[in-house]
Amino acid sequence: MGVPMVRNLLKAGFPVTVYNRTASKADPLVAEGAALAMRPGELWGKADIIITMVADDAALQEIYKGEGGLLESVPSGKTVMKTVIDMSTVSPATSRELAGLLAERGAEYLDAPVSGSVKPAEQGQLVIMVGGKRSVYESALPIFEKLGKASFLLGGQGAGHSTKLAINLLLAFNIQGLAESILFAEKNDIAPAAMLAVINESALSNGITRLKAANIENDEFQAAFALKHLAKDLRLAKEQGLHTPGGEALEESFREAAPEWGEQDIMAILPFLRSESEEQPIF
Secondary structure, three states: OHHHHHHHHHHOOOOOEEOOOOHHHHHHHHHOOOEEOOOHHHHHHOOOEEEEOOOOHHHHHHHHHOOOOHHHHOOOOOOOOOEEEEOOOOOHHHHHHHHHHHHOOOOEEEEOOEEOOHHHHHHOOEEEEEEOOHHHHHHHHHHHHHHEEEEEEOOOOOHHHHHHHHHHHHHHHHHHHHHHHHHHHHHOOOOHHHHHHHHOOOOOOOHHHHHOHHHHHHOOOOOOOEHHHHHHHHHHHHHOOOOOHHHHHHHHHHHHHHHHHOOOEHHHHHHHHHHHHHOOOOO
16 A cells, blocks of 8 residues: 555655665665655654554554654654654554653644545545644644545544444454355356346445355455455454454454465455355255
Protein backbone atom coordinates (compact mmCIF):
# COMPACT_ATOMS: atom_id res chain seq x y z
CA MET A 1 0.00 0.00 0.00
CA GLY A 2 2.72 2.46 0.94
CA VAL A 3 4.62 2.22 -2.34
CA PRO A 4 1.80 3.37 -4.66
CA MET A 5 0.81 6.04 -2.14
CA VAL A 6 4.33 7.46 -2.17
CA ARG A 7 4.33 7.34 -5.97
CA ASN A 8 1.17 9.45 -6.05
CA LEU A 9 2.76 12.04 -3.76
CA LEU A 10 5.87 12.15 -5.96
CA LYS A 11 3.74 12.54 -9.09
CA ALA A 12 1.92 15.44 -7.42
CA GLY A 13 5.24 17.20 -6.85
CA PHE A 14 5.68 16.65 -3.12
CA PRO A 15 9.29 16.18 -1.97
CA VAL A 16 9.25 12.82 -0.18
CA THR A 17 11.77 11.09 2.08
CA VAL A 18 11.09 7.41 2.74
CA TYR A 19 12.10 4.97 5.44
CA ASN A 20 11.55 1.22 5.41
CA ARG A 21 12.73 -1.28 8.00
CA THR A 22 14.12 -3.26 5.04
CA ALA A 23 15.98 -0.49 3.25
CA SER A 24 16.18 -2.31 -0.10
CA LYS A 25 12.37 -2.21 -0.41
CA ALA A 26 12.65 1.56 -0.78
CA ASP A 27 15.03 1.32 -3.75
CA PRO A 28 12.35 1.68 -6.47
CA LEU A 29 11.01 4.84 -4.81
CA VAL A 30 14.50 6.31 -4.48
CA ALA A 31 15.00 5.62 -8.19
CA GLU A 32 11.81 7.59 -8.85
CA GLY A 33 12.93 10.64 -6.91
CA ALA A 34 12.41 9.99 -3.20
CA ALA A 35 15.16 10.61 -0.67
CA LEU A 36 16.06 7.85 1.80
CA ALA A 37 16.24 7.95 5.60
CA MET A 38 18.10 5.20 7.42
CA ARG A 39 16.11 5.50 10.64
CA PRO A 40 12.72 7.05 11.53
CA GLY A 41 14.22 9.78 13.70
CA GLU A 42 15.95 11.33 10.67
CA LEU A 43 12.54 12.32 9.33
CA TRP A 44 12.15 15.15 11.85
CA GLY A 45 14.82 17.10 10.01
CA LYS A 46 13.63 16.23 6.52
CA ALA A 47 9.82 16.65 6.51
CA ASP A 48 7.06 18.88 7.86
CA ILE A 49 4.59 15.99 7.75
CA ILE A 50 5.56 12.43 8.71
CA ILE A 51 3.32 9.57 7.57
CA THR A 52 3.57 6.07 9.03
CA MET A 53 1.92 2.98 7.57
CA VAL A 54 2.84 -0.44 8.93
CA ALA A 55 1.21 -3.80 9.55
CA ASP A 56 0.19 -3.74 13.20
CA ASP A 57 0.51 -2.15 16.66
CA ALA A 58 3.84 -3.81 17.43
CA ALA A 59 5.44 -2.51 14.22
CA LEU A 60 4.07 0.98 14.86
CA GLN A 61 5.33 1.02 18.44
CA GLU A 62 8.79 0.06 17.12
CA ILE A 63 8.76 2.97 14.66
CA TYR A 64 8.01 5.38 17.49
CA LYS A 65 9.78 3.86 20.49
CA GLY A 66 12.52 1.66 19.02
CA GLU A 67 16.18 2.52 18.62
CA GLY A 68 16.45 5.56 16.36
CA GLY A 69 12.66 5.95 16.49
CA LEU A 70 10.59 9.10 16.31
CA LEU A 71 10.24 9.53 20.07
CA GLU A 72 13.85 8.71 20.93
CA SER A 73 15.06 11.33 18.50
CA VAL A 74 13.06 14.14 20.16
CA PRO A 75 12.99 13.81 23.96
CA SER A 76 9.91 14.93 25.88
CA GLY A 77 9.93 18.66 26.48
CA LYS A 78 11.56 19.58 23.19
CA THR A 79 9.39 21.17 20.54
CA VAL A 80 9.05 19.98 16.94
CA MET A 81 6.38 21.86 15.03
CA LYS A 82 5.44 18.91 12.85
CA THR A 83 2.40 16.81 12.00
CA VAL A 84 2.48 13.03 12.24
CA ILE A 85 -0.18 11.02 10.38
CA ASP A 86 -0.58 7.32 11.01
CA MET A 87 -2.33 5.48 8.17
CA SER A 88 -1.86 1.97 9.58
CA THR A 89 -4.77 -0.05 10.98
CA VAL A 90 -4.08 -0.31 14.70
CA SER A 91 -5.90 -0.06 18.00
CA PRO A 92 -7.55 3.30 18.81
CA ALA A 93 -5.84 3.02 22.21
CA THR A 94 -2.44 2.95 20.49
CA SER A 95 -3.38 6.09 18.54
CA ARG A 96 -4.34 7.96 21.68
CA GLU A 97 -1.15 6.87 23.45
CA LEU A 98 1.11 7.99 20.61
CA ALA A 99 -0.82 11.22 20.17
CA GLY A 100 -0.17 12.05 23.82
CA LEU A 101 3.55 11.26 23.55
CA LEU A 102 3.87 13.41 20.43
CA ALA A 103 1.96 16.27 22.05
CA GLU A 104 4.67 16.35 24.76
CA ARG A 105 7.10 17.15 21.93
CA GLY A 106 4.90 19.79 20.31
CA ALA A 107 3.85 17.60 17.38
CA GLU A 108 0.30 17.23 16.11
CA TYR A 109 -1.15 13.79 15.33
CA LEU A 110 -3.84 12.40 13.06
CA ASP A 111 -4.92 8.77 12.83
CA ALA A 112 -5.94 8.30 9.22
CA PRO A 113 -6.32 4.65 8.19
CA VAL A 114 -7.59 3.89 4.70
CA SER A 115 -10.19 1.68 3.10
CA GLY A 116 -9.06 0.12 -0.16
CA SER A 117 -6.38 -2.23 -1.42
CA VAL A 118 -3.47 -2.00 -3.85
CA LYS A 119 -5.42 -0.99 -6.97
CA PRO A 120 -7.29 1.92 -5.29
CA ALA A 121 -3.97 2.99 -3.75
CA GLU A 122 -2.38 3.05 -7.23
CA GLN A 123 -5.30 5.07 -8.59
CA GLY A 124 -5.46 7.52 -5.67
CA GLN A 125 -8.96 6.26 -4.88
CA LEU A 126 -8.62 5.32 -1.22
CA VAL A 127 -11.17 6.35 1.42
CA ILE A 128 -9.43 8.00 4.38
CA MET A 129 -10.92 7.99 7.90
CA VAL A 130 -9.42 10.59 10.19
CA GLY A 131 -9.31 11.28 13.92
CA GLY A 132 -7.79 14.48 15.36
CA LYS A 133 -8.11 18.25 15.40
CA ARG A 134 -10.03 19.91 12.56
CA SER A 135 -7.29 22.49 11.96
CA VAL A 136 -4.68 19.75 11.58
CA TYR A 137 -6.98 17.72 9.32
CA GLU A 138 -7.55 20.74 7.07
CA SER A 139 -3.81 21.39 6.82
CA ALA A 140 -3.33 17.77 5.67
CA LEU A 141 -6.05 17.89 3.01
CA PRO A 142 -3.66 18.57 0.09
CA ILE A 143 -2.00 15.23 0.87
CA PHE A 144 -5.24 13.33 1.43
CA GLU A 145 -6.61 14.64 -1.86
CA LYS A 146 -3.70 13.03 -3.75
CA LEU A 147 -4.06 9.70 -1.95
CA GLY A 148 -7.82 9.21 -1.86
CA LYS A 149 -11.15 9.98 -3.44
CA ALA A 150 -12.65 11.00 -0.10
CA SER A 151 -11.56 11.78 3.44
CA PHE A 152 -13.69 12.17 6.55
CA LEU A 153 -12.91 13.81 9.90
CA LEU A 154 -14.78 11.56 12.32
CA GLY A 155 -13.86 12.86 15.78
CA GLY A 156 -10.92 13.09 18.12
CA GLN A 157 -7.80 10.96 18.16
CA GLY A 158 -8.65 7.27 17.76
CA ALA A 159 -11.87 7.95 15.84
CA GLY A 160 -10.27 7.14 12.50
CA HIS A 161 -9.11 3.76 13.72
CA SER A 162 -12.46 2.98 15.36
CA THR A 163 -14.14 3.70 12.02
CA LYS A 164 -11.63 1.53 10.15
CA LEU A 165 -12.32 -1.41 12.46
CA ALA A 166 -16.05 -0.93 11.93
CA ILE A 167 -15.73 -0.86 8.13
CA ASN A 168 -13.48 -3.92 8.15
CA LEU A 169 -16.06 -5.73 10.27
CA LEU A 170 -18.55 -5.05 7.46
CA LEU A 171 -15.94 -6.24 4.95
CA ALA A 172 -15.61 -9.51 6.86
CA PHE A 173 -19.38 -10.01 6.79
CA ASN A 174 -19.35 -9.44 3.02
CA ILE A 175 -16.44 -11.81 2.40
CA GLN A 176 -17.65 -14.64 4.60
CA GLY A 177 -21.25 -14.22 3.44
CA LEU A 178 -20.13 -14.48 -0.19
CA ALA A 179 -18.03 -17.55 0.61
CA GLU A 180 -20.87 -19.28 2.44
CA SER A 181 -23.31 -18.53 -0.39
CA ILE A 182 -20.90 -20.07 -2.92
CA LEU A 183 -20.40 -23.15 -0.71
CA PHE A 184 -24.13 -23.65 -0.23
CA ALA A 185 -24.67 -23.38 -3.99
CA GLU A 186 -21.88 -25.90 -4.64
CA LYS A 187 -23.47 -28.43 -2.30
CA ASN A 188 -26.62 -28.11 -4.38
CA ASP A 189 -24.83 -28.56 -7.71
CA ILE A 190 -24.69 -24.89 -8.70
CA ALA A 191 -21.27 -23.98 -10.07
CA PRO A 192 -19.49 -20.95 -8.54
CA ALA A 193 -19.41 -19.10 -11.87
CA ALA A 194 -23.16 -19.54 -12.30
CA MET A 195 -23.86 -18.42 -8.74
CA LEU A 196 -21.63 -15.37 -9.15
CA ALA A 197 -23.43 -14.42 -12.38
CA VAL A 198 -26.73 -14.46 -10.49
CA ILE A 199 -25.34 -12.53 -7.49
CA ASN A 200 -23.79 -9.85 -9.69
CA GLU A 201 -27.05 -9.24 -11.58
CA SER A 202 -29.06 -9.08 -8.36
CA ALA A 203 -29.71 -6.39 -5.77
CA LEU A 204 -26.98 -8.06 -3.67
CA SER A 205 -24.24 -7.19 -6.14
CA ASN A 206 -21.60 -4.88 -4.72
CA GLY A 207 -17.95 -3.97 -5.16
CA ILE A 208 -16.76 -7.00 -3.21
CA THR A 209 -18.88 -9.56 -5.08
CA ARG A 210 -17.58 -8.20 -8.39
CA LEU A 211 -13.99 -7.71 -7.28
CA LYS A 212 -13.62 -11.21 -5.84
CA ALA A 213 -15.37 -13.08 -8.65
CA ALA A 214 -12.11 -13.85 -10.46
CA ASN A 215 -10.52 -15.23 -7.27
CA ILE A 216 -13.45 -17.59 -6.78
CA GLU A 217 -13.82 -18.69 -10.41
CA ASN A 218 -10.07 -19.30 -10.85
CA ASP A 219 -9.55 -20.71 -7.36
CA GLU A 220 -6.57 -18.36 -6.98
CA PHE A 221 -6.05 -16.19 -3.92
CA GLN A 222 -2.97 -14.03 -4.40
CA ALA A 223 -3.25 -11.35 -1.74
CA ALA A 224 -4.67 -7.93 -2.54
CA PHE A 225 -5.49 -7.67 1.18
CA ALA A 226 -3.99 -10.53 3.16
CA LEU A 227 -6.33 -12.62 5.28
CA LYS A 228 -3.99 -12.31 8.29
CA HIS A 229 -4.56 -8.56 8.33
CA LEU A 230 -8.34 -8.89 8.43
CA ALA A 231 -7.96 -11.49 11.20
CA LYS A 232 -5.87 -8.92 13.10
CA ASP A 233 -8.47 -6.20 12.56
CA LEU A 234 -11.27 -8.43 13.85
CA ARG A 235 -9.18 -9.21 16.93
CA LEU A 236 -8.70 -5.49 17.52
CA ALA A 237 -12.44 -4.92 17.10
CA LYS A 238 -13.13 -7.62 19.68
CA GLU A 239 -10.66 -6.00 22.05
CA GLN A 240 -12.50 -2.69 21.51
CA GLY A 241 -15.88 -4.16 22.48
CA LEU A 242 -17.19 -6.24 19.58
CA HIS A 243 -19.40 -8.84 21.25
CA THR A 244 -22.22 -9.41 18.76
CA PRO A 245 -23.03 -13.01 17.73
CA GLY A 246 -22.10 -12.53 14.08
CA GLY A 247 -19.01 -10.49 14.87
CA GLU A 248 -17.66 -13.03 17.33
CA ALA A 249 -18.26 -15.85 14.83
CA LEU A 250 -16.37 -13.92 12.15
CA GLU A 251 -13.44 -13.23 14.46
CA GLU A 252 -13.20 -16.94 15.27
CA SER A 253 -13.48 -17.95 11.61
CA PHE A 254 -10.71 -15.66 10.34
CA ARG A 255 -8.50 -16.38 13.36
CA GLU A 256 -8.72 -20.11 12.68
CA ALA A 257 -8.07 -19.59 8.95
CA ALA A 258 -4.99 -17.39 9.46
CA PRO A 259 -2.34 -20.04 10.26
CA GLU A 260 -2.79 -21.77 6.89
CA TRP A 261 -4.31 -19.05 4.71
CA GLY A 262 -3.04 -15.83 6.32
CA GLU A 263 -0.68 -14.84 3.50
CA GLN A 264 -3.39 -15.36 0.88
CA ASP A 265 -6.17 -12.93 -0.03
CA ILE A 266 -9.11 -12.46 2.34
CA MET A 267 -11.23 -14.41 -0.15
CA ALA A 268 -9.20 -17.47 0.87
CA ILE A 269 -11.76 -17.80 3.64
CA LEU A 270 -13.63 -19.76 0.93
CA PRO A 271 -11.19 -22.69 0.67
CA PHE A 272 -10.78 -22.60 4.45
CA LEU A 273 -14.54 -22.96 4.95
CA ARG A 274 -14.69 -25.59 2.21
CA SER A 275 -12.07 -27.69 3.98
CA GLU A 276 -13.84 -27.23 7.31
CA SER A 277 -17.12 -28.35 5.74
CA GLU A 278 -15.52 -31.42 4.20
CA GLU A 279 -14.14 -32.45 7.57
CA GLN A 280 -17.50 -32.36 9.30
CA PRO A 281 -18.65 -35.85 10.34
CA ILE A 282 -21.73 -37.34 8.69
CA PHE A 283 -24.23 -38.95 11.06
